[in-house]
């Protein structure tokens with residue numbers, strides 16, 4: 340049987356933003372958008388224009404995407420308003436995108452108990468909104484909220500709601516399991532009936548993971564002909580999260596033989612998963628299927644000896660297919676292939692010197708033990724490698740720095756912070772001093788360093804720090820904890836990340852800052 344093409348719709352930046360503890364800054368959103376576009380996701384839902392200032396800003400400065408289509412999220416017109424006069428709906432349609440996903444209620448229970456309006460009034464809202472929006476944009480998707488739950492109570496009403504949207508011009512009907520309580524066998528039964536009124540190439544699904552079935556439900560839907568799957572990276576999302584696209588895509592491609600546009604980039608999926616967690620300052624669980632650091636880690640002696648004979652003895656796929664790697668927990672060789680790949684990527688010659696590679700592997704493992712996580716900070720990794728394998732001349736060396744931080748009253752009697760930094764550095768054996776004030780200690784330190792260095796390196800002017808994140812690595816230690824600082828920098832052409840680890844947050848920041856400056860000067 341010929342298998343149909345499956346479109347992947349990512350909602351990390353919208354539904355994923357509902358995760359507790361996750362807050363996307365504008366630059367987080369832009370970076371994640373870039374990396375998903377690079378991966379080849381078909382549709383990327385950027386957010387909800389008009390819902391919050393970050394999303395407004397995001398849609399105002401839309402970049403050109405190379406492979407993905409950006410989608411704005413919104414909802415049906417308000418009850419009692421016409422579509423033309425609904426500012427919320429029009430904000431979505433005017434946001435500069437050519438596709439929008441508009442949510443409406445497909446369950447009579449929710450119409451009665453949440454909207455508290457008449458059942459027919461809800462159907463009118465769906466018909467009007469979809470028909471109006473379809474004349475404005477190329478591609479309108481109707482997000483049938485609570486479809487599966489609604490179907491279980493009143494199938495006729497739920498089916499009627501999607502039929503109206505389809506007839507009004509919706510290009511896609513997205514069936515949502517909003518509460519995440521549906522099981523795979525129910526999905527198959529319900530889809531059987533849906534397909535009798537909507538062609539399966541127009542159907543998409545959106546599952547939440549409240550029973551740990553979001554991936555299975557998505558796969559079961561595709562098996563039943565559904566052509567679009569929505570989800571988020573790493574299963575981000577409200578409560579128990581959304582369908583995890585990492586698992587959905589890996590299974591569709593590797594296990595079920597479906598074609599989707601991410602297929603050619605599947606080897607990047609481990610990196611993308613880690614990158615997104617790092618961007619959000621989240622610890623990636625080791626036991627994530629496919630992409631977790633333990634997904635192909637073998638510890639038991641018997642397992643290891645068998646895997647060394649043939650990895651298929653204890654592995655369901657070759658880890659390389661998803662860009663992950665095999666780890667033999669007791670072996671000092673584990674991680675070697677990953678290191679070699681990275682050195683190749685950075686075009687660092689190693690002249691087949693096995694001992695040097697193993698030394699470097701030991702060094703990186705030691706660094707990781709100390710708290711360095713290079714997955715989200717490739718620039719620091721590259722510098723570590725260049726310092727090891729190349730005669731790498733530092734652009735400056737530090738003799739010392741001193742940072743002072745005060746809180747004191749100003750002339751109005753209000754408390755204000757005051758920060759100052761002094762640095763002593765060497766450039767070409769000549770010593771330089773400089774001092775600077777700043778908004779905070781890191782800002783002062785950054786300014787003092789630049790002041791001292793800019794005479795020699797005018798290019799430093801182009802270096803911008805665009806993001807700064809601190810994570811506590813030993814939470815049990817409270818304020819004396821080990822911290823990791825991650826700095827995102829840009830020179831207007833590209834961005835890079837560097838990290839520093841220390842028990843002292845200013846020291847950790849300095850390490851990351853030093854790498855950022857060094858990387859910038861090295862590359863320009």
Ligand SMILES: [Zn+2]
Nearest residue numbers: 354517545547
């Ligand atoms: Zn959702």
